[in-house]
Amino acid sequence: MGPVIFSSTLGTAIEWYDFFLYGTMATLVFPKVFFPKSDVFVGTLLALFTFLVGFIARPFGGALFGHLGDRIGRKSTLIATLLLMGIATFVVGILPGYATIGVAAALILTLLRLCQGLGVGGEWGGSVLLALEYGHKSHRGFWASWPQMGVPIGLILSTVVVSIVSATTGSNFLVWGWRIPFLLSGVLIIIGLYIRLRILETPLFVAVKSQKHEASAPILDAFRYSTPEILLSAGARFVEQAPFYLFTVFVITYGVEKIGMSRALVLNSITIAAVVELFTIPLFGYLSDRIGRRIWYLIGAVLMAIFAFPYFLLMNTASVVLFPLAVILSLALFHAWVYGPQAALIAERFGTRSRYTGASLGYQLAAPFAGGLAPIIAVLLLNGRTNLAALGLSSVTIGFGTGSWQAVSFYMIILAVISFVSVLGLKELTHADISSTEAYTVTNADPVLSATD
Template sequence: MASISEQMSRRGMWPVIFASTLGTTIEWYDFFLYGTVATLVFPALYFPKFSPFAGTLLSLTTFLVGFIARPIGGVVFGHLGDRIGRKSTLIVTLLLMGISTFVIGFIPGYDVIGIAAPLLVSLMRFCQGLGVGGEWGGSVLLSLEYGHERNRGFWASWPQMGVPLGLLLSAGLVAVFAAISGSQFNSWGWRIPFFLSALLIVVGLYIRLRILETPLFSKLQEEKRVAKAPVVEVIAQNWEEIILTAAARFVEQAPFYLFSTFVLVYGATYLHVDRQLVLGGIYAAAILELLTIPWFSYLSDRFGRRRWYLLGCLLMLLFAFPYFLLLNTGNGFLIIASIVLSLALCHSFVYGPQAALISEHFTTRLRYSGASIGYQLAAPFAGGLAPLIAAFLLEQYKGDYVPVALYIIILAAFSFVATLGLKELSKASIAD
């Protein structure tokens, strides 16, 4: 039976967990909302002068802009997070992300303001990327540094659930307003979920303003040991950890956007299945991830983070071909099964423990910068390029899925090798 102090500590963790998870949910709602609408609406709205395929590629390129901005956001907000604190930085990232999303809802189409339309959308997408680039590190550290003494993989995984929650919320609202607006969805219906971002900002700010700074960073401030140039220091001292943690993310980052974003294009263009069927599979997978992310993270505390992550790389590698084989049956049940297994099993297996795996490799005074840069460095190379590479491969090979499956296998093998270079720190102290 847990001691009284442990029970109180666990009770005290839930407000922190709620604040960090709600914040990441709002951030990822904004980020995924753009990704969903970019595949469904933006090609015709902002790139009407091009063929459907070219319009889709250009729309996905604006999606890539957000990923290019993420490492920059990781550097900027990583510096602030290690200088002024986790809490203050997280408030700024939330505002930046929410306001950018809100503005997108007002941008007219190409037919109204010409080339300014896609340029404005790309600028707001860049701001979204900056916000997400700084959000992840702060949210994870908020949970990790409060619950660092035991089961920190489990505690740090809760902000990770902002991904399926944000995906579920954005996809669900798109479906709702698509049904309400009907044939007018491409005209005004898609804008309503962007406007709702303003309400989410207010809720998120209220919750985050009530949370205190993490005990580990507060101790640094009291002892006047805060780093003066954390980004410079962490690159000089921990460049190997930054590169290895970034490379370890490829197994999760790229396949996730293939499983959640590109699958919409693949299903509509190559399989000719109902868009709602694919979205239904994504909804089901997102719901199940709310269970599998913390569960797999808890197991990584028990069996070792590095060992668990290596096993996840192998699982992703082995699932690459079965994923497409299930999709290509055209059977509704099997299509949903393939999407659910890809996200709720293969993605969760590595994504849940990933927060602690990365953060454990940096000291408290440099942790926001190191974890953010390591995490976000993979974004443009893996996440942002993944839908474009997959679309290009399918076009080049006339709809053959084999090159895309091989692409997933290469990513998984790459991350497996990188993870071998990391240390096993799941039982080590991170309290400096």
Template sequence: MSQIKDAARAAQVRRAAVASTVGTAIEWYDFFLYGTVAALVFPHLFFPKSDVYVGTLQSFTTFALGFLARPIGAAIFGHYGDRLGRKATLIITLGLMGVSSAIIGILPTYTSIGLWAPILLTVLRMLQGIGVGGEWGGSVLLSMEWGNQRRRGLMASWPQMGVPLGLVLSSGTVALFIAISGPGFLTWGWRIPFLLSLVLVAIGLFIRLRVMETPHFQKVVEERKVIDVPVVEVIRRHPKEIILSALIRMAEQAPFYIFISFVLSYGKTNLGFGEGFLTLATTTAGILSLFTIPFFGHLSDVIGRKNMYMAGAVLVLLYAFPYFALLDTKLPALVFLAIIVSMIPHDALYGPQAAFIAEHFPTNLRYSGASIGYQLASVVAGGPAPLIATWLLHTYGTGYSISVYIVINAVITIIATAMMKERAKVEIDKELPV
């Protein structure tokens, strides 16, 4: 009987890891797809009356609004994730994201409906942000709370791989339809990747419906420790942990959207490269992350979460100036190398990040606390990053001004990490007030 139970649990662990990773990959496919098309297409179709600089700013503004919506999604779905469970909440977030993206695929442009086009685009982008804001915490907890507690860094890194998977899917799909549609990409080719979201969501829902609720949340229910208003309680009990969770992401999130989204605009406008070359480079970078994210997650189980995270922040700081030095050579091989290598310092942070944040909150407040802390960084780091980078480049005329911005973010992360506790070897709820 024990062997049957062990086999059943092992099956659930595998299903949880796969469901978290696949579902998160679909969510990030939709989110990154918007970022890619925002750099390549939206300035022409939704903001056609603006010059190149203003049109790019306007397009990246709608991109940023999706990040402003993410803490809202974290609060909404964190509440239900800590009250109703991880599984049910994740099914809702996946559906919300997929439908929003599919509607973008059929959205009329400025030529057809005027100002309503950018307005509707902005609303749909914010719905995407709400969906992603609720997705991350649940997917991480589904995998981490089912998995081996001595390997929390590795288990929590599996859904983190949804980011490069989503990036590879979105960049690869865009590159494919650029090749297929040719000049028609600006009229119809860009729409197909958004419509494909419905197919991906159907696959994700099928996988997630086969996973049981996590044993940690089941125990909370059995012991009647479910909190009535978890968002309010976690802010009251763990404000320091929430703020630090946001600040440790500065060196990871702001540079990431420069490395992946802004570089598409920079490479096309300032370096003279085509969309196909740039999306191939970001796709290759995403493939590399499929290996480096779980590696660094595993390494954090060995050397500790703080040590791994601090090393990653230092790597980001050290790479800030070489990154733009390589890009500005305008040599295809070196530009390609710069984009690919940029994922290594990022992944040194992103691999251990999920476990590092989640370990600082008790089970009955973990979905809310981890989600809010994680997504608050979106407001000050991820969302504004392409906007700030565009402004810095326009104002100072050099990519090195953006390097300074990256360094500042890395310094903030180093300070915040030093203030976090090391909990890699501690039982998941030990010494945490519930």
């Protein structure tokens, strides 16, 4: 299992480095480099909208690469997703700004973000299945949680690189220094390809191929047998995905611009939180194998709702101790609680021959609503009203009340409720056998998977 876990985790970490790097730059750099004609708030909002494009693309990436993964194999598909993501990120690093090519810069940036979204949309399902289908007989929650660690690793790597480059380039960071972290992606691509080319196909997919049970149309197969599981899996993600981007992207804007914390303190707090989460993600994945993933996840949704107000109360103290504490708790405890067991919770609901597609769709369908929109909604809820004059719409004003952090807290609670209700509709499959090469559905009577072909 060692080489497989290393490959799936490191490959995922490289892709998430690329994805998070864009998120960090969307709040710190892109409003000034690609949207300089806008005021500070609208510029940030426009940068976050390009951030959203990546999330809109993710379900399409899940469908496209899920189809390929269920038809030709997990390994080959993961190589394609890594190349797409890495090349798009590298090109961002050499893209001229608004001052050089005008509005074309923002349009090309959006297109590259679209490519990133397609790559990440196909990456998650393959990486998780690589671990899950090798270690499916026992401790699925634990083994499948390792690719999930690629998220905090990528977050740590992107944040540390940005911090180092920002400190060393100083005033030149906004001029050319910000490009260096994107260019480093080229080196990471080479490392990732070397690792992924050395692994073998998963034994469960090999069994499907040898018995010639591949799905001719994996997307149709997934929806034919597992539509409720796809939709409920998407709903289950709201409590994890949206808060995660509040905890890692929105918090930068909130901490620096609203509270007045230093950018270095905010970024360092996120880095420390991600380091701690490296240990809590596999721990919570392991505990879900012992306790049961469904009940563990339900408890996590409740805890997230309870944390919604204390999170802001701790940050609002502007304390150099309590602000980092809020950030660390948000990621290492409340996010990891649901993120650790999430991969197994979703992937074990689908048959091997359409598992890549079904798991990817269930995971990625939530992305546009619970991922990319989250920091945008939070910014609007926080500020209340904004005029769209910078977009040429001077007569248009978006109103979200008077604006307050309490509104963002209520938003978090609503997200937790959506996921709680969704997980209530899922069956407990922690100890179910998922090795069948036939298509199957989850029976209503008990947690035993029944063949349908």
